[in-house]
Amino acid sequence: MRVRSFVPWLLVLTTSLGGVGIGPVLAQAIKEPGWPPPEGAACKPSKADDEEAQTLFKLAVKAEDTSNYTDAIKYYKDAYKRACNRPLLLKNLGRAYEKDAQYAAAVEAYKLYRARGKPTGDELDQLDQKIANLSKKVPGEPTSPAGTDTAPTTTATGTGTAVTTATAEPTATATAAPTTTAAPGGGPGIAPWIVVGAGGALLVVGGIVGLGANKTVSEKQDAFNNAGCNTSVRNRDLCLSLKDDGEAAASTRTVGWVVAGVGAAAVVGGLVWYFTGQKKAEHKTGLQITPGPTFAGLGIAGAF
Numbered sequence: 001m002r003v004r005s006f007v008p009w010l011l012v013l014t015t016s017l018g019g020v021g022i023g024p025v026l027a028q029a030i031k032e033p034g035w036p037p038p039e040g041a042a043c044k045p046s047k048a049d050d051e052e053a054q055t056l057f058k059l060a061v062k063a064e065d066t067s068n069y070t071d072a073i074k075y076y077k078d079a080y081k082r083a084c085n086r087p088l089l090l091k092n093l094g095r096a097y098e099k100d101a102q103y104a105a106a107v108e109a110y111k112l113y114r115a116r117g118k119p120t121g122d123e124l125d126q127l128d129q130k131i132a133n134l135s136k137k138v139p140g141e142p143t144s145p146a147g148t149d150t151a152p153t154t155t156a157t158g159t160g161t162a163v164t165t166a167t168a169e170p171t172a173t174a175t176a177a178p179t180t181t182a183a184p185g186g187g188p189g190i191a192p193w194i195v196v197g198a199g200g201a202l203l204v205v206g207g208i209v210g211l212g213a214n215k216t217v218s219e220k221q222d223a224f225n226n227a228g229c230n231t232s233v234r235n236r237d238l239c240l241s242l243k244d245d246g247e248a249a250a251s252t253r254t255v256g257w258v259v260a261g262v263g264a265a266a267v268v269g270g271l272v273w274y275f276t277g278q279k280k281a282e283h284k285t286g287l288q289i290t291p292g293p294t295f296a297g298l299g300i301a302g303a304f
Contacts, residue, residue, distance in 0.1 A: 034081060039116055043084040053083035060092065069100035087117035091127075103137040110134070192274035199266025202259050210256025213249045220246035 037043065045053070060075030073096045080089040094109035110131050113119075119127055220242050224230070229239035 032077075035077065036112055037081045037084040039084055039087075045083050045085055049082040053079040053086070053089075056082070057089070060096070064092075064096055064099070067099075069096050072096040073100065073102075087113055090116065098134065103134045107131055107134050107138060192270040192277065195270035195273065196267050199263045199268075199270060202263025203267060204263070206256045206258070206260030206263055208256070210253050210260055213253035213256055216249035217246055217253060220249060 056075045056079035060072045060079060063069070063072035063075060073093065076089055076093040076096055080086065080093065083089065090109050090113035094106045094113060097103075097106035097109055110127060114124075114127055114131070224239065224242040224246065227235050227238055227242065229235065229242065
């Protein structure tokens with residue numbers, strides 16, 4: 001088995017050993033061959049590299065969305081090795097490490113993105129805060145990101161935003177699909193469950209009222225028929241009373257069904273609100289290649 005296949009497990013081991021102060025030392029000592037890849041003038045991905053990186057990126061996103069972080073980490077790293085001019089992949093890599101509770105590795109990935117991606121403004125502030133927070137979970141790690149990271153700087157384009165685009169051979173234009181990003185730990189909160197609870201209550205009450213009224217309608221109808229109201233007028237007062245009671249019960253039944261329907265709709269709506277809100281709150285990435293008349297490239301979108 002190749003040495004590189006042991007690296008994810010070794011990183012997990014170093015994280016678990018962090019409580020006794022051994023993890024950070026081993027994490028610094030363990031270096032995967034070929035990582036990190038070169039940058040700047042030494043980074044010269046070919047068109048084939050771009051295409052393979054795009055495939056690996058899609059596999060990584062799919063793996064991350066299904067919580068298969070081991071594969072997501074591998075695919076993100078392999079994609080960046082082939083497309084070393086796209087530092088935004090490092091941000092995605094850091095997020096995958098973070099979700100997998102490999103905090104030391106996540107800090108290193110985010111620091112490498114900070115140095116090579118050169119984020120600015122709010123993105124830089126959020127990244128520094130994230131590095132600081134994660135560093136607190138790693139014994140022996142500084143609590144704030146150093147301004148002089150050991151990783152060299154980059155000349156790659158597309159930094160400072162959630163989308164990066166590079167150019168290759170003249171063939172077509174590549175753009176990155178827009179992404180929706182929510183703050184870490186966001187989501188719709190408890191509001192959808194309030195809607196679900198209220199809807200459930202209406203569904204139960206409406207069902208009870210509707211079923212009770214439906215029973216009454218049946219009883220009044222049977223009594224109306226047994227009294228011969230359809231063929232005789234001898235019991236005129238009784239028949240009129242049964243008819244009025246039946247019609248009132250039918251109206252109550254209608255109200256009950258309407259209330260139950262509203263309750264059911266509220267339950268469904270609340271659940272849809274919650275799960276779609278959760279999906280938006282999590283990281284979503286998109287990559288789209290759009291044909292054009294001038295250049296070909298690869299747009300990679302990501303956020304945390």
